[in-house]
Amino acid sequence: MSTAPTLVGFLWPLLLMFCLGLALWGLGQWLRRRGHGAALDKIDVRVTKAQRAAVKVLGPLGRLLTGFGRAMSRAPLFGSRRQQEMWDDLDQAARERSDRRNQQ
Incomplete structure (x- = not known):
């Protein structure tokens, strides 16, 4: 078993951060539509x-x-x-x- 970093091992955290950012953006849009903009x-x-x-x-x-x-x-x-x-x-x-x- 190799412990050398791979491209997938590098891209996985980036993909997770992108998904988290997208989820937080969606949450903010949902809260604004619900009237919590102020x-x-x-x-x-x-x-x-x-x-x-x-x-x-x-x-x-x-x-x-x-x-x-x-x-x-x-x-x-x-x-x-x-x-x-x-x-x-x-x-x-x-x-x-x-x-x-x-x-x-």
Whole structure:
């Protein structure tokens, strides 16, 4: 018996997540048709606020992981010039996104 990952083993979780998303979308449509649209809109406002707060909290963690990845790619055994350039571009894009968000 082989324990190597297969294409089916990779696609199965993706298919399950797609089905879950489709089921949740259907549930939301059903609840709206039943007259619960206002309550769903209130939930949407609260979830959106939480997502924005999470971005503010998790942003520094993302920069930390980017810095760690860049440092690993600079190590002679682990990285190449191309990887260094990729991490530098990623870090620069993250800083630009952060600057734009701070200006708003």
